[in-house]
Amino acid sequence: MVTDWSVVGQFSSVGSLGASSDAWLTSEWLTSLSSVKGFSSANAKLQLVFPSMENVRRSLEGYSAGDALPYSIDTAMKQPYFTSFLHQWRSNCSGRTRASPHIKTYSRVSADGKWLAWFLLTSANMSKAAWGSLEKNGSQLFIRSYELGVLFLPRNFDVRMFTVGNSFSDENEEVAQRDILPFPFPFDLPPLAYEKDDQPWICDIPY
Numbered sequence: 001m002v003t004d005w006s007v008v009g010q011f012s013s014v015g016s017l018g019a020s021s022d023a024w025l026t027s028e029w030l031t032s033l034s035s036v037k038g039f040s041s042a043n044a045k046l047q048l049v050f051p052s053m054e055n056v057r058r059s060l061e062g063y064s065a066g067d068a069l070p071y072s073i074d075t076a077m078k079q080p081y082f083t084s085f086l087h088q089w090r091s092n093c094s095g096r097t098r099a100s101p102h103i104k105t106y107s108r109v110s111a112d113g114k115w116l117a118w119f120l121l122t123s124a125n126m127s128k129a130a131w132g133s134l135e136k137n138g139s140q141l142f143i144r145s146y147e148l149g150v151l152f153l154p155r156n157f158d159v160r161m162f163t164v165g166n167s168f169s170d171e172n173e174e175v176a177q178r179d180i181l182p183f184p185f186p187f188d189l190p191p192l193a194y195e196k197d198d199q200p201w202i203c204d205i206p207y
Contacts (some may be wrong), residue, residue, distance in 0.1 A: 001023075001184075002036055002043075002108065002117045003034075003036055003039075003043060003044070004042065004043050004048050004111070005044070005045075005108050005109055005110050005111065005115075005117060006032045006045040006046070006108070006109050006111065006190075007030060007034050007044050007045070007047070007106070007107075007108060007109075008047045008048075008049065008106070008107050008108075008109045008191060009033075009046075009047075009048045009049065009105075009106045009126065010048070010049035010050070010089075010101070010103070010105045010106070010187065011048075011049075011050060011104045011124075011125045011126045012050075012068060012069050012070075012101060012102045012103070012104060012125060013069065013070045013071065013125035013126065013127065014050065014070075014071040014075065014076075014082070014125070014126045014200070015075065015126065015127025015128060015129060015130075016075050016078065016079070016127075017078065017079055017126070017127070017128065017179065018127070019078065019079070020081060021081045021082075021085075024061070024128060024133055025046075025085075026046060027083070028133060028134055029131055030044060030046055031206065032131075033108075034108070035133040036094075037189070042115070046085050046200060047085065047087055047109075047190075047191045047193075048082075048086050048087060048126070049086075049087045049088070049089060049187060049191050050069075050071070050086050050087075050089070050126075050200055050201070051066075051088075051100060051101065051200070051201050052086070052088055052089075052194060052198045052199060052200060052201060053068055053199050053200070053201050053202075053207070054129045054198065054199070055088055055089045055100070055201070056069065056201045057197040057207070058188060059098050059099070059100040060096060060098050060099055060100070061100060063207050064102050065100035066100075066122075066201050067203070068074070068100065068102055069100065069183065069201050069203060070203050071200060071201060071202055072118055072202065072204050073202050073204055073205050076200065076202055079124060080088060082101070082150065082200075083194065083199065086193075086194045086198075086200055087191035087192055087194065088191070088193075088194065088198070089101055089193045089195050090134055090176060090187060090188040090191070090192055091187040091188060092188055093165065093185065093187070093188050094186065094187075096186075096187075101187075101196055103121065103122070103186060103187075104123060104124055104125055105119065105120065105121055105122070106120040106122065106124075107119045107120065109189055109190070110166075110187055112190070113164060113188070113190035114163060114189075115141030115162065115163055115164070115166055116154075116161070116162035116163070116164060116183055116185070117154075117161070117162075117163055118151065118152060118153050118154075118162075118186075119151075119152040119162065119183060120149055120151050120152070121149060121150050121152075122148065122149025122150070123147045123148050123149060124145075124148060124149060125144075128142075128144070129143075129144035129145045130143075130145050130147050131143070132144075138194075150206075154181065157181050159179055159180055159181040160179045160180060161179070161180050161181075162180070162181055162182075162183035163180050163181070163182050163183065164182075164183060164185045165183070165184065165185060166181055
């Protein structure tokens with residue numbers, strides 16, 4: 001069921017998200033993106049893709065690629081929980097693993113990484129300024145920044161579901177092609193979690 005699928009976010013900048021994950025990230029933000037037909041999905045898993053230090057070091061530009069990945073040490077130290085949600089930047093599917101990303105994408109992905117319920121390509125990074133936060137006892141949503149994005153929904157293409165790339169197979173190919181549309185996903189799924197020694201790229205410390 002879609003309600004059990006992961007919310008996968010990928011971005012190139014991280015802002016201040018609160019002292020604990022439930023201050024905003026796994027409460028307001030995840031609840032908003034995981035709701036299905038007005039009902040919140042309590043079982044949604046959160047997987048966030050942001051380049052690790054090692055991703056940046058091995059990128060085509062080397063450490064200089066990190067200039068376009070702002071996440072400050074002051075912010076990181078205030079939210080150590082954030083690293084537990086992080087996954088490596090890997091794009092072997094398009095040959096861009098060593099190309100440091102600057103796109104921002106968000107999607108609802110099946111556990112096996114083969115199906116998409118929706119896909120959002122946007123200018124919004126991982127910050128309260130971009131996504132907004134509730135104020136006045138939850139009666140008001142305050143959004144500080146203007147952002148622009150395109151939301152891809154299967155129903156807008158007259159299909160039931162997106163499949164990642166050309167990964168689907170069906171004995172009745174005609175039915176499969178009518179009900180399911182291959183979607184060009186920009187990075188590898190399922191995402192690869194940080195290992196215990198991995199750290200997110202921090203833009204303002206020496207390497």
